[in-house]
Amino acid sequence: xxxxxxxxxxxxxxxxxxxxxxxxxxxxxxxxxxxxxxxxxxxxxxxxxxxxxxxxxxxxxxxxxxxxxxxxxxxxxxxxxxxxxxxxxxxxxxxxxxxxxxxxxxxxxxxxxxxxxxxxxxxxxxxxxxxxxxxxxxxxxxxxxxxxxxxxxxxxxxxxxxxxxxxxxxxxxxxxxxxxxxxxxxxxxxxxxxxxxxxxxxxxxxxxxxxxxxxxxxxxxxxxxxxxxxxxxxxxxxxxxxxxxxxxxxxxxxxxxxxxxxxxxxxxxxxxxxxxxxxxxxxxxxxxxxxxxxxxxxxxxxxxxxxxxxxxxxxxxxxxxxxxxxxxxxxxxxxxxxxxxxxxxxxxxxxxxxxxxxxxxxxxxxxxxxxxxxxxxxxxxxxxxxxxxxxxxxxxxxxxxxxxxxxxxxxxxxxxxxxxxxxxxxxxxxxxxxxxxxxxxxxxxxxxxxxxxxxxxxxxxxxxxxxxxxxxxxxxxxxxxxxxxxxxxxxxxxxxxxxxxxxxxxxxxxxxxxxxx
Amino acid sequence: xxxxxxxxxxxxxxxxxxxxxxxxxxxxxxxxxxxxxxxxxxxxxxxxxxxxxxxxxxxxxxxxxxxxxxxxxxxxxxxxxxxxxxxxxxxxxxxxxxxxxxxxxxxxxxxxxxxxxxxxxxxxxxxxxxxxxxxxxxxxxxxxxxxxxxxxxxxxxxxxxxxxxxxxxxxxxxxxxxxxxxxxxxxxxxxxxxxxxxxxxxxxxxxxxxxxxxxxxxxxxxxxxxxxxxxxxxxxxxxxxxxxxxxxxxxxxxxxxxxxxxxxxxxxxxxxxxxxxxxxxxxxxxxxxxxxxxxxxxxxxxxxxxxxxxxxxxxxxxxxxxxxxxxxxxxxxxxxxxxxxxxxxxxxxxxxxxxxxxxxxxxxxxxxxxxxxxxxxxxxxxxxxxxxxxxxxxxxxxxxxxxxxxxxxxxxxxxx
Numbered sequence: 001x002x003x004x005x006x007x008x009x010x011x012x013x014x015x016x017x018x019x020x021x022x023x024x025x026x027x028x029x030x031x032x033x034x035x036x037x038x039x040x041x042x043x044x045x046x047x048x049x050x051x052x053x054x055x056x057x058x059x060x061x062x063x064x065x066x067x068x069x070x071x072x073x074x075x076x077x078x079x080x081x082x083x084x085x086x087x088x089x090x091x092x093x094x095x096x097x098x099x100x101x102x103x104x105x106x107x108x109x110x111x112x113x114x115x116x117x118x119x120x121x122x123x124x125x126x127x128x129x130x131x132x133x134x135x136x137x138x139x140x141x142x143x144x145x146x147x148x149x150x151x152x153x154x155x156x157x158x159x160x161x162x163x164x165x166x167x168x169x170x171x172x173x174x175x176x177x178x179x180x181x182x183x184x185x186x187x188x189x190x191x192x193x194x195x196x197x198x199x200x201x202x203x204x205x206x207x208x209x210x211x212x213x214x215x216x217x218x219x220x221x222x223x224x225x226x227x228x229x230x231x232x233x234x235x236x237x238x239x240x241x242x243x244x245x246x247x248x249x250x251x252x253x254x255x256x257x258x259x260x261x262x263x264x265x266x267x268x269x270x271x272x273x274x275x276x277x278x279x280x281x282x283x284x285x286x287x288x289x290x291x292x293x294x295x296x297x298x299x300x301x302x303x304x305x306x307x308x309x310x311x312x313x314x315x316x317x318x319x320x321x322x323x324x325x326x327x328x329x330x331x332x333x334x335x336x337x338x339x340x341x342x343x344x345x346x347x348x349x350x351x352x353x354x355x356x357x358x359x360x361x362x363x364x365x366x367x368x369x370x371x372x373x374x375x376x377x378x379x380x381x382x383x384x385x386x387x388x389x390x391x392x393x394x395x396x397x398x399x400x401x402x403x404x405x406x407x408x409x410x411x412x413x414x415x416x417x418x419x420x421x422x423x424x425x426x427x428x429x430x431x432x433x434x435x436x437x438x439x440x441x442x443x444x445x446x447x448x449x450x451x452x453x454x455x456x457x458x459x460x461x462x463x464x465x466x467x468x469x470x471x472x473x474x475x476x477x478x479x480x481x482x483x484x485x486x487x488x489x490x491x492x493x494x495x496x497x498x499x500x501x502x503x504x505x506x507x508x509x510x511x512x513x514x515x516x517x
Numbered sequence: 518x519x520x521x522x523x524x525x526x527x528x529x530x531x532x533x534x535x536x537x538x539x540x541x542x543x544x545x546x547x548x549x550x551x552x553x554x555x556x557x558x559x560x561x562x563x564x565x566x567x568x569x570x571x572x573x574x575x576x577x578x579x580x581x582x583x584x585x586x587x588x589x590x591x592x593x594x595x596x597x598x599x600x601x602x603x604x605x606x607x608x609x610x611x612x613x614x615x616x617x618x619x620x621x622x623x624x625x626x627x628x629x630x631x632x633x634x635x636x637x638x639x640x641x642x643x644x645x646x647x648x649x650x651x652x653x654x655x656x657x658x659x660x661x662x663x664x665x666x667x668x669x670x671x672x673x674x675x676x677x678x679x680x681x682x683x684x685x686x687x688x689x690x691x692x693x694x695x696x697x698x699x700x701x702x703x704x705x706x707x708x709x710x711x712x713x714x715x716x717x718x719x720x721x722x723x724x725x726x727x728x729x730x731x732x733x734x735x736x737x738x739x740x741x742x743x744x745x746x747x748x749x750x751x752x753x754x755x756x757x758x759x760x761x762x763x764x765x766x767x768x769x770x771x772x773x774x775x776x777x778x779x780x781x782x783x784x785x786x787x788x789x790x791x792x793x794x795x796x797x798x799x800x801x802x803x804x805x806x807x808x809x810x811x812x813x814x815x816x817x818x819x820x821x822x823x824x825x826x827x828x829x830x831x832x833x834x835x836x837x838x839x840x841x842x843x844x845x846x847x848x849x850x851x852x853x854x855x856x857x858x859x860x861x862x863x864x865x866x867x868x869x870x871x872x873x874x875x876x877x878x879x880x881x882x883x884x885x886x887x888x889x890x891x892x893x894x895x896x897x898x899x900x901x902x903x904x905x906x907x908x909x910x911x912x913x914x915x916x917x918x919x920x921x922x923x924x925x926x927x928x929x930x931x932x933x
Contacts, residue, residue, distance in 0.1 A: 310760055331763030340761065348761035351754045353872070362751060363762035365744050375742050404872060 006069030008033040008165055008196040009054070009085075014063035016049055023049040025221050027063070031165075031213075036187055036197045038207040038228075041217030041240055045437070047200050048407075050217070051167050054198075055087045056080035067165075086163030088154045090170040090435070094142050101125055101138035104157050128159050132189045147296065148179035152186065165196040172206055173435050176295050176463060177498050184210045202240075202437050204233040216240055240438060254287035255473050260426045260457030261307070265316035268302045268481075275314060276302040278481035284426065284457040289448070291472030291489065292461045295501050299481035300461045301343060304430050307459070308340055309333050320426065335366055339424030341415055343431045343461070349415045350403045357385040357399040360418055367422065384421070392417030393443060409440030416444055420451060427451060430461040445471065465494040477501055530867035531814050531821065534859035535828070541859070542852045551844050559842045560835035571710065572718040573834060579722065580830035581823075582729045582787045583801065587808025588815055588822035589736055590781035594659075595817050596740055597773040598753035603648055603663025604781045605805025606670025611641035612785030613674045613694065616796035617682040619789075620695035629701035630790060634728075638782035644670060645778025646771060653767035659774070667805075674796075684795060693797030703790035725787035732780065737819040739776075749773055781805065810857045816864065829853065 011029040024046045031037040041047050053060050056074030064071050067083055074080045077087070094103050101118065104125055110117040122138050129136040134152045142153060151171060158166055172180045187197055187210055201207050207214060207228065214226040216239040223239055261284040270276035277299045284290045294300050305311035307318060309330040318326050325333055334340070340363065342348035350359050360381050361370040369380040385399035394414045396406050403411060412432070419427065429448065433441040448471060452458055462468045468475060469489045477485040477500045485500045543553035563573040587604055594601035601607075615637035624632060648666060651657040684695030705721035740746040751759040752769045760766045784804050785796070793800060811829055815821030832853055836846035 308761065329763065329765060330760065331765070334763045342761055347755070347757045349758060351751055351758055353754055354751075358747070361747060362758065365747055365762065365764075371744050374744050376744060376747055378742075402872075 007031060007066070008035075008068060009198070010066040010069075011050075011054070012064050012066070014050065014053060014060045014065070016053055016058070016060050023220055024053070024060070027217070027220075027222050029215055029222065030225075031196060031198060033068075033196055034191055034194050035212040036191055036199055036210055038199045038201060038211035038214045039217060040200075040202055040204065040207055040214060040236065041437070045217045045240075046220040047217055048169070049220075051087070051169060051198070051200065054080070055085060055167060081161050081163065084162060084164040085167065086158030086161060086165070087167040088151070088158055088169065088171060090173060092150050092154055094150060094153060096143040097141065099139050099141055100136050100145075100153050100156075103142055103153055104138075104160050106157075108161055124160065125156060128156055131193060132159065132186060134186060146179075147174050148182055151175070151179075151183065155186065155190075163195075165198065166190065167198045167200070169200050170202075170435065171199070172201060172203055174296075174463075176501070177465065177494065178502065180206060202441075204236045204240075207236070208233060237438060253473060254453050254455070256286040256288075256455065258286045259283050259319075260286055260321060261459070262319040263307070263316065264319070266303070266306055266313060266318060267315040268299075268306050268311055269314040270302070274481065276481055277306060279316070280478075280481075280483050281316075282476055282483065284459055286425075286455045286457055287452055288473045289452055289458040289460050289471050291468040291475045292459065292478055293465070293468050293475055293487075293497055293501055294478035296463060298478045298501075300478055301430070302481075303478070304343065304428055304459075304461060307333075307428055308338065331366065334363060337423075337425035339419035339422060339427040341412075341419055341427070341429045341432045343434070345408075345411055345415055350411060352404040353402060355400045355402055356389070356394075356396060356406075356414060357381045359403050359414065360385040360388065360399075362418075364418065364422055388414060388417035388421060392420075392447075409436035412436045413440055413443060416447055420447060424456065426457045426459070428459050428461075431463060432460070433462075433464065433467060465497050469494065469497065527816060527818070527821070530863040531816060531825070531860060534814070534863040535856055537863070538852060538855035538859045541855045542848070545851050545855075546848060549845070551848065555842070556839065556844050556848050559838050559844060560832070562838060567716040568718055571716050572720045575718055575720040575722045576834050577827065577830045578726060579720070579787065579791070580833050581826040582723055582726050583784045583804050584807055584811050584826035584829050585729050585823055586732065586780060586784045586787075587804045588811030588826055589733060589808075589819065590777050590784065590805075591808045591812040592815070592817040592819075592822055593736060593740070593749075593780060594773055594777040595812060596753050597749045597769060598756065599652075599770065599773055599777070600660050601645065601648070601663055601774065601777045601781075602660055602809065603645060603666050603670075603805070604777075604784070604808050605803070606663070606667035607641040607644045607778050607781040608637075608784035608805055609674045609802070610644050610670045611637040611782035612789055612800065613677050613682065613796045614640045615782075615785070616694045616697065616789055617677065619697040619701045620682075620684065620795070623698055623700060626700050629698075630703055633697070633701055633790065634783065634786055637786055638779040641782030642775045642778035645774040645781060649771035649774030652774075653770050659770075678796065678798070682796075685797070691797055691799055693793075693795040693799075695795065697789075697794045701790070702794060703786075705791065721791060723787045723791040725783075725791055728783070729787070732783065733819045733823060736780065745772075781808075784808070807853075810853065810860075813857060813864070814860050828856075 007030050009029065009031040011027055014024055014027040014029075016024040027046075027050055029039075029050075039047055039050070052058055054065065056077045056079050059074070065074070066072070067085070072083055074083070080086075095106070098106070101121055105116070105121045110120040110124070112120075125136065125138045128134065132155075134156055136149070136152060136156055142150060145153065151174075155166070171183060175183060187199070190197055199207070199211060208231070209228075211228050214228055214231070214236065216223050216226060216236065218240060226236060226239065263280055263282050266277055266280045267275050268277035280299075280303060282290060292300050292303070302311060306313055309325075309328060313326055316326075317324050320333070320336060320338065323336075325336070328336070346352060351362060357378070358381070361376065364370055369377060369384045371377055372380070382399045388394060389396060389399070392413045394406070394410050394417065396410060403414075406414070412435075416432065427448075432448065433444050436444065445467075448458060448460070460468065460471055469492055472489045475487040475489050475492070475497070476483045477487065477497070479501065487497070487500065546553045546556055563570040587608070590604050590607075591601055615633045618636045619629065619633035622629065622632065644666065645663075648659050648663045651662045652659050678692055678694060682694045683692060685691065685693045703724040706724055706726060707717055707722055709722070710717045740750065748759065748764045748769060751762060752764055752766065752773075756766060759769070785800070788801050789796065807829060811822055811825045814825035814828070815823070832849045836849045839846045839848055
């Protein structure tokens with residue numbers, strides 16, 4: 001790499017203040033052309049604010065942005081795109097009922113007269129797809145694509161607009177290991193073609209694998225640059241949080257003999273004919289964490305819905321303690337001691353446009369301290385929200401803050417705090433640390449471990465294999481709706497687990513063992 | 518004061534919208550050779566002498582009461598993310614049947630009134646409940662079914678009026694139901710004027726005003742303070758999050774429609790019990806559609822709706838003086854129409870601003886949540902096409918409504 005060439009992106013002394021907080025202060029960032037540059041830091045450390053600044057979504061109060069050595073000012077993302085900076089968002093912004101071609105050109109359509117020039121669009125998309133080995137078929141409907149392909153569509157969208165610098169916001173959060181490898185292959189292609197990639201992540205192993213340089217952000221400012229070849233994940237983490245990296249490992253078994261939840265032959269129908277959940281039987285005992293592994297879309301979400309009473313059973317029974325709850329409403333299940341950390345907190349866990357204290361009530365509408373008889377106890381809910389904010393380290397100005405104002409990690413801590421505060425017998429934790437930073441992740445892990453030690457039964461669904469292996473007492477692998485393997489996490493590597501998840505290993509092979517000892 | 522700031526934030530969008538609407542209306546008036554200043558002066562001219570002025574106030578209040586109830590009926594559904602366009606049909610069905618029942622029985626005073634009111638609420642609730650049932654059992658959009666049921670309701674009401682419930686003589690130009698006996702009339706509040714030593718106007722101030730206040734407080738408490746109201750608002754903000762929290766989504770749809778309908782049933786009662794004492798071809802129409810506009814302007818909060826109802830009532834009263842001053846009374850329609858459009862836009866802009874402010878991490882007052890006008894729900898199945906819905910639905914409704922409404926303000930002498 002030619003060190004004398006101007007930097008592709010340079011940020012000097014960027015400071016961004018919001019009323020009451022300084023989100024970024026004196027940020028310095030130096031990114032060379034043709035490198036994959038990772039930016040790591042906790043959520044709330046200011047990564048997103050910084051990237052929004054670079055993408056023109058708001059303007060910095062101080063400091064300057066230089067592209068190829070020239071200072072620039074962005075008034076809007078349109079300016080940033082025109083200058084060759086593109087962003088691939090963590091949450092895909094695609095229209096499912098459009099084809100790949102339509103999604104890619106949406107907003108900057110090549111036209112012939114007033115008609116969309118499909119031939120030209122197709123030519124350019126195929127060109128991009130070939131050059132960067134994205135493997136996209138312009139005519140496939142996006143709804144038919146998997147997560148990895150959708151992400152490539154998002155990347156193609158940015159490239160189509162002529163970006164030479166790509167910002168990828170937590171791109172691996174939604175991918176399984178195999179897809180992550182594919183993404184890294186794509187990034188290598190981008191790099192080979194001379195593009196610059198800014199890669200935001202908090203998965204340190206991945207960052208070390210893919211990045212050429214790493215900048216660490218802590219509490220709104222850059223704490224330093226690290227060389228991925230010489231820095232260990234542990235050192236990186238310490239730079240990030242200023243403390244030792246937490247591990248998901250649970251130490252001693254707390255599993256008892258008393259079952260909290262028993263699923264017997266649970267089957268959930270789906271529109272497509274093949275059941276979404278196919279004859280699943282499993283037992284969760286007090287003090288036990290049962291991990292459900294599987295590539296996303298293999299029935300885990302439907303199984304969670306079935307346990308929560310959000311989806312009807314086609315067959316089978318669900319027993320909580322000693323009672324069959326298959327006919328119970330969701331509310332009754334919650335009242336009788338099931339806590340729920342949903343997979344998509346924005347969709348199922350929060351009222352984004354409501355204040356935190358109302359979110360404290362959500363899911364606990366029938367129980368103190370949030371209600372008195374048929375009425376909402378505003379004071380009680382506010383006080384208890386303050387307690388949760390204190391005890392669970394939810395960083396927000398007050399209980400009256402709107403939930404949408406919180407970072408993902410803080411939203412998740414509020415949800416975890418809220419569910420734990422009701423002292424459930426059984427906790428359904430679906431992707432409890434998805435999209436949260438290392439700090440919040442370790443807090444949530446600790447909380448789950450404590451709850452387990454106190455005798456709570458936990459069903460843990462996760463795409464993070466380390467988390468699954470580290471926290472679970474028993475692992476159940478789901479594939480196409482059925483449980484295909486029951487594994488002992490004590491003697492399992494993520495690679496082996498990944499093999500089971502994709503069906504590469506035969507079910508009932510010798511290494512399949514029952515781990516609930 | 519955070520309370521003041523919150524109120525200011527909530528009121529900002531509607532106040533701006535009204536101001537913008539007035540400017541646009543002024544431009545339109547200039548285009549049709551009407552001097553906007555003259556028009557404004559006529560609208561604010563409440564007549565000479567205390568009797569006339571108080572009469573004008575009574576006219577406005579009497580008009581505001583049904584508008585307030587209509588706005589409330591719409592807002593309850595809005596808050597749950599449901600768009601009850603069927604308020605019009607619900608109150609017309611309710612009023613004709615209540616008029617029929619009220620005329621058929623003779624009971625001691627309060628009981629007679631109570632029976633009539635309960636019948637009206639029940640009929641409208643059932644009519645709205647059909648919409649809810651269709652939605653949860655067959656997945657029919659409540660927007661479509663409630664519009665369709667409006668036509669059925671209006672047709673059925675006409676049939677009942679001309680057929681089984683006809684009370685007026687054969688060949689009369691105005692067809693009405695049998696008059697409700699005097700025991701079923703709602704006493705007026707005119708005593709209040711004597712109490713304060715004011716001129717007692719010939720026009721009767723509806724006693725139903727008190728009922729409306731009680732209903733307003735009741736709905737406010739239900740929505741903001743009760744557990745049920747929390748579930749209802751949660752369903753409006755995010756149906757998926759509400760379900761996951763244990764709200765029975767289907768039950769909530771039906772219950773919300775029943776409540777919205779029950780309130781809608783009250784809309785015709787002030788006029789029926791306080792002035793007309795029968796339902797007829799001349800009975801006030803279009804209130805259901807105006808209610809949508811009032812709810813939008815009032816941002817679905819009972820206090821806001823009360824203010825919006827007063828504003829609309831004020832504009833309505835002005836149409837007669839305007840005609841006398843040889844200014845087209847459609848000026849009022851234009852103002853009302855532009856207000857609705859401006860409010861829809863202003864609410865959406867305000868919502869985005871508050872949300873952006875919130876996302877930037879600053880502390881802001883919560884906006885009027887579950888604002889039906891803005892499709893506040895964040896869930897993918899949250900429901901309504903937010904923008905064109907209210908606009909297109911209320912546009913024509915308002916035009917016909919004010920036409921009719923203007924007429925009802927002409928002295929009919931019923932209570933004089």
